[in-house]
Amino acid sequence: MILETISNILLIVGAFFALTGAYGLFKFPDFFTRVHAASVTDSIATILLFLGLILRTDFDLVAVKLVFVLVFVLLTSPTASHALAKSARHGGVATLAESNNKDNTDG
Amino acid sequence: MAELINLLLLGMLAVTALGVVFLKDLFAVVMLFGIYSFLSALIFVNLDAVDVAFTEAAVGAGISTVLMLGTLSLTGRQEKMSGHKTLLPLLVVVTTGAALIYGTLDMPPFGNPENPVHQHVALRYIQDSPQEIGLPNMVTSVLASYRGFDTLGETAVVFAAAIGVLSLLGLPKQDRAAIESGLESHLVLKVVAKIIIPLIILFALYVQFHGDYGPGGGFQAGVIAAAAIILYALVFGLPLATQVVQPGLLKALAALGVLLYAGTGVASFFLGGNFLDYNVLAADPVAGQHLGIILIELGVGITVFAAMLSIFYAFASKAERKNIQ
Amino acid sequence: MVLAATCIAVLSVMALALARALQADTVYDRILGINMFGTKTAVLIALMGFLSERPDFLDIAIVYALINFIGMIAVLRFFEYTATSGR
Numbered sequence: 001m002i003l004e005t006i007s008n009i010l011l012i013v014g015a016f017f018a019l020t021g022a023y024g025l026f027k028f029p030d031f032f033t034r035v036h037a038a039s040v041t042d043s044i045a046t047i048l049l050f051l052g053l054i055l056r057t058d059f060d061l062v063a064v065k066l067v068f069v070l071v072f073v074l075l076t077s078p079t080a081s082h083a084l085a086k087s088a089r090h091g092g093v094a095t096l097a098e099s100n101n102k103d104n105t106d107g
Numbered sequence: 108m109a110e111l112i113n114l115l116l117l118g119m120l121a122v123t124a125l126g127v128v129f130l131k132d133l134f135a136v137v138m139l140f141g142i143y144s145f146l147s148a149l150i151f152v153n154l155d156a157v158d159v160a161f162t163e164a165a166v167g168a169g170i171s172t173v174l175m176l177g178t179l180s181l182t183g184r185q186e187k188m189s190g191h192k193t194l195l196p197l198l199v200v201v202t203t204g205a206a207l208i209y210g211t212l213d214m215p216p217f218g219n220p221e222n223p224v225h226q227h228v229a230l231r232y233i234q235d236s237p238q239e240i241g242l243p244n245m246v247t248s249v250l251a252s253y254r255g256f257d258t259l260g261e262t263a264v265v266f267a268a269a270i271g272v273l274s275l276l277g278l279p280k281q282d283r284a285a286i287e288s289g290l291e292s293h294l295v296l297k298v299v300a301k302i303i304i305p306l307i308i309l310f311a312l313y314v315q316f317h318g319d320y321g322p323g324g325g326f327q328a329g330v331i332a333a334a335a336i337i338l339y340a341l342v343f344g345l346p347l348a349t350q351v352v353q354p355g356l357l358k359a360l361a362a363l364g365v366l367l368y369a370g371t372g373v374a375s376f377f378l379g380g381n382f383l384d385y386n387v388l389a390a391d392p393v394a395g396q397h398l399g400i401i402l403i404e405l406g407v408g409i410t411v412f413a414a415m416l417s418i419f420y421a422f423a424s425k426a427e428r429k430n431i432q
Numbered sequence: 433m434v435l436a437a438t439c440i441a442v443l444s445v446m447a448l449a450l451a452r453a454l455q456a457d458t459v460y461d462r463i464l465g466i467n468m469f470g471t472k473t474a475v476l477i478a479l480m481g482f483l484s485e486r487p488d489f490l491d492i493a494i495v496y497a498l499i500n501f502i503g504m505i506a507v508l509r510f511f512e513y514t515a516t517s518g519r
Contacts, residue, residue, distance in 0.1 A: 008434040015441035018472065022448035025468065031460055038468050049438065049475050053482055065490040069474060069497055072306070076501035077471050079299040084467065086293060087508045088460040108436055108483060115443050119450055126454045134459060134511065138466050141503055142450065145473050145496070152477055157489050164492060169499035176510040296505070307498060314491065322491055331495065338502050341509045426510070 007055035014048030017041045030096035031088055039081035046073050113153055120146045131186045137175045144168035157322040158246045161314075165330040170415050173337060177422030181429060240396045242319045250324065251400040255383040259368055262407050266365050269414035276421035278354040293342070300342040307335035315408050319397070325404040329411025337419050345423050357417040364410025371402045439479045446472045463507055470500030 021041025028034045050070040057063040123143045127136050144167030151160035215222040232249055240248040250258055311332035318324030340348035372383040380387035385399025446469055453465030474496040481489050 011434050011438045015438045018445045018475075019441055021468070022445040022452075025448065025452045025465060031458065031464075034461065035464060038464055042468060042471050046471065046475060049442075050478065052438075053478055056482060062490065065494070066478065069478065069490060069493045072303075072494060072497045073471060073474060075299055075303060076497060077467075079295055080467055080501055080504040081464075083293055083296050083505065083508055084460060084463055087512065088458075091460070091511075093458060093460060108439075112439065112443065112480065115447070119447060122450065122454070130454075132459070134507075135453075135462050138462060138507060139453070142453065142466060142469055145470065148492075148496075149473060149476065149480075152480060152489065152492060157492065161492055161495060164495045164499055169502060172503050173506045176506055180510045303501070310494060310498070317491075322489060327495075331498070334499065334502050338505060341502075341505050 003055045007052045010048045010052030010055070014045045014052060017048065018045035021045065030099070031093050032085060032095055035081055035085045035088075039078055042077050042081075043074060046070065046077070109153055113150060116146055116150050116153065120150070132184060133179055133186055134176075134184050136186075137172060137179060140175065141168045141172040144171070158244075158250075158324070161322045161327050162330075165327050165334070169334055170330055170337075170419075174418060174422060177419065177426055180426040181422070239393075240400075241393045242397070242400070244318065244320055244322070246322075247318050247324055247400065247404075248396075251403055252383075252385060252396055255372070255403065258403070258407065259372070259383070262365055262368055262410050265414045266361055266410055269361055269417050272418045272421050273358075276425055278358075278417060278420055278424070296342055300338060304335050304339055307338070308332055311335065315404065316401075318404055319400065325407030326411055329408040329413075330415055332408070332412045333415035333419070336416055340419070340423060345420070345427055349420065352416065354417060354420055357413045357420070360409050361413035361417065364406045364408070364413065366406075367409065368403045368406035371399055371406070375399070435479060435483050439476065439483055442472055442476045442479060446476065459511065463504070463511075466507075467500065467504055470496065470503070474500070 018041060021038055024037025024041065025034055028037050047070065050066050050073075054063050054066050057066065120143065123139050123146060127139050127143070130136050130139070144163055148160040148163040148168065151157070151163060232245060232253060236242070236245055236248045236253075240252055242248045311328045314323035314331055315325060315328035318328070336348060336352050339351065371385075371388075375384045375387050376382055378387040383399075383403075385396045386392040388395035388398045449465045449468040449472065451465075453462045453469065456462040456465065474493045477493040477496060478490060481493075
């Protein structure tokens with residue numbers, strides 16, 4: 001009963017973080033802040049949601065598999081975001097401050 | 108609840124398909140195809156077709172995306188504008204669509220157990236396969252034993268596809284002059300890839316041998332193992348990957364898998380049964396079925412792994428060669 | 433109840449990520465949206481398993497996480513190819 005309550009709280013908070021991340025994809029002004037919003041909320045939401053699900057299992061093979069997926073996502077998701085941001089930087093995407101500066105010197 | 112999820116997924120599927128039609132950047136189109144596969148796999152999961160979802164996620168979203176990206180790097184990113192008139196094709200499409208929708212009116216209700224499709228052979232599989240084959244995952248029983256011929260054909264098709272691609276593009280030659288690639292500066296990626304690749308191969312082995320008990324089997328395992336090597340090639344460069352898994356070895360493996368499969372069939376011949384009749388492979392028919400299924404799944408896994416990886420090698424080496432010129 | 437609500441929330445996150453991928457200013461924004469979509473599908477598979485009370489299909493969630501990562505790396509790699517040769 002207590003476990004289920006904790007699990008519910010974790011799931012709700014996790015869903016909230018996931019939604020804020022998706023909102024951030026649209027709301028933030030430049031690409032790097034958007035990566036930041038997406039990757040940070042992605043990680044925290046995944047941790048919270050999977051912990052919430054683990055509390056609903058009988059702590060058997062299903063829980064082990066959930067931990068495996070969680071570890072896997074925690075390894076890959078930030079790495080992918082990092083690689084993406086780095087590629088974007090190499091590909092010449094400017095940060096907000098840089099594009100502002102450029103506008104000022106041009107104008 | 109399941110219906111609601113299904114509707115939402117189908118809606119997203121339609122939106123993705125429209126995006127594929129309207130976008131001109133082929134790079135984005137390929138990525139949307141990946142999403143399309145993810146969505147259809149989710150729908151399959153929702154409909155309880157777990158093995159199909161497994162294959163769709165691994166093959167549709169994984170390998171085909173990688174291969175299509177390889178093709179794009181050879182052909183270019185922009186869709187050519189077509190000079191067609193759109194009116195006639197639109198008319199044809201609308202008429203065909205209307206005819207198909209009219210046809211669905213006569214279809215039996217969705218999900219009804221009395222439907223003709225569930226009365227044909229499915230009933231027999233469900234009733235008899237626990238005694239005849241005794242595998243918990245009935246899909247594997249049907250795929251590998253009852254429908255062993257079909258699966259042999261599919262494996263041969265995969266093999267033939269690999270042969271076709273290789274005769275068109277050729278395998279990379281093993282030269283030690285490593286080509287500098289863009290991702291080589293990604294230190295974090297390298298470290299994480301080193302941790303993950305063994306885990307992926309381990310998971311592929313689990314999928315291969317767990318196929319009798321849960322979703323999975325040779326096709327999926329071969330694709331996942333190939334994906335591990337593809338990840339290695341993407342992060343550390345193709346020359347290193349071809350030193351780890353050599354192209355010549357892949358050719359041999361692709362043939363070996365099909366031979367293992369067909370050889371199991373021939374062996375059952377000689378032991379007095381029909382082609383691919385596993386009952387005679389061991390003293391006990393059920394044990395024979397288990398042995399036969401493990402053998403042919405292994406054959407499928409080896410062929411799929413070798414075929415997928417050599418196709419990837421062919422595309423990637425072409426892309427690298429084009430890139431340095 | 434909470435599970436169902438979480439499912440819907442994750443589905444709407446996926447829809448938003450898809451929208452981002454469909455109408456993005458740069459290719460990188462598209463990739464970002466697609467990456468988010470992929471990780472959320474893995475989560476959704478796990479949630480759907482618990483919702484239908486048969487949570488033993490988590491292998492598929494593993495495949496999703498894995499394929500998403502490999503696809504992402506492949507996109508970045510080949511994008512560098514086409515960016516240098518395509519212009």
